[in-house]
Amino acid sequence: MTRGTMPGPCNLCGADSGEQADGAWFCLVCGWRYGDAPDPELPLPRIDVVYYLRFDRRVKIGTSAHPRRRLAAIRHEELLAFERGDRRLEQQRHREFAGCREGGEWFTLTPELAAHIDRLRTEGEPWTLYARWFSAELRG
Template sequence: MAIERIRCPRCEQLSFRREGDTSPFQCQNDTCAQDAEARRLAEPATLTTAEIAADRWNRFGAAVLRDPRTDGWVYYVSFGDRIKIGTSRDVAARLRNLYHDELLAIEPGSTIVERERHQQFSGLRVEGQREWFHDSPALREHIARIRAEHGDPAAILAGAA
C-alpha cells in the first residue's frame, strides 16, 4: 500500500494518507484545526451587511473597506458523492490546493453568503464536516440556478485572471 504526502494549504504541515484515498483533506495539526474552529465560532452570524462594513471601516479605514457580501466567490466543488461549499477571493488558487473532481459553480460572495448556504443545506451536511454536504437533488438544483444566473465557472475564472 503506497502512502501519499500532502501539505496543508493553511499551516503547511506535512500529512500522510493512503494513496487513492478519496476523502476530503483534513489537516492533522491540532493547532490548525483548533484555530479554524475558533475563528468560525468568533465570527458573528447575525450582523447586518451595514454593521460589518462599519466594523471594517472602524478597524481598517477606507483603504480596505470592501463590500462584505460580494468580496470574493462562493464556490461549489464535487469530490466523490460530496459537494463542498467554500469561499475564496482567488478560487483558482484555492482549487490548486483542494482535492476535488469538478468545479460545479461559483457565485459572488464572501463568508456571509457562504454561511447562508451552509445554513440553507445544513440538513445535508456530512457528519463532522463544516463545508462538505451530501450530493442531493435540492443542492444540484441550487447549483443549476447559480450556473444559469452567473454562467460557466471556468469562463468566469478565465475572465477574472
C-alpha cells in the same frame, strides 16, 4: 457588430473570440477591450466567490478571494459553480443546506443542492463568470 476571432488572445482572460464594434475588438468572455492591459501600478480588484466543488457525491461549499490558488489546494473532481459572495454568503449557504451537511464544509449532493447548483450554472461557466466579474471591476 462583427463576431469572430480576435487578432490575439484577450490580455485579461486569454479567450480569443470577440466582437468588433467601432473599429475595436471586445472579448466575448469578459468584455475586455482587445489590446488594453490593466494598469500595473493599480492594485487588482478583489473578487470574492463562493465555490461548489464535487468529489464523488459530496460537494464542498467554500469561499475565496483567490479561487485558482484555493481550488488547486483542495482535492476535488469537478468545479461545479461560482457565485459572487464572501464569507457571509458562504455561511448562508451552509445554513440553507445544513440538513445535508456531512461535516465541515462538505455536503451530500442532494436534489435540493443540485437544483441550487443548476440555477447557478445557468448564469455561465464558473471561470467565464469570474473573468466577467474581474473585468467589470477593472473597468469600474
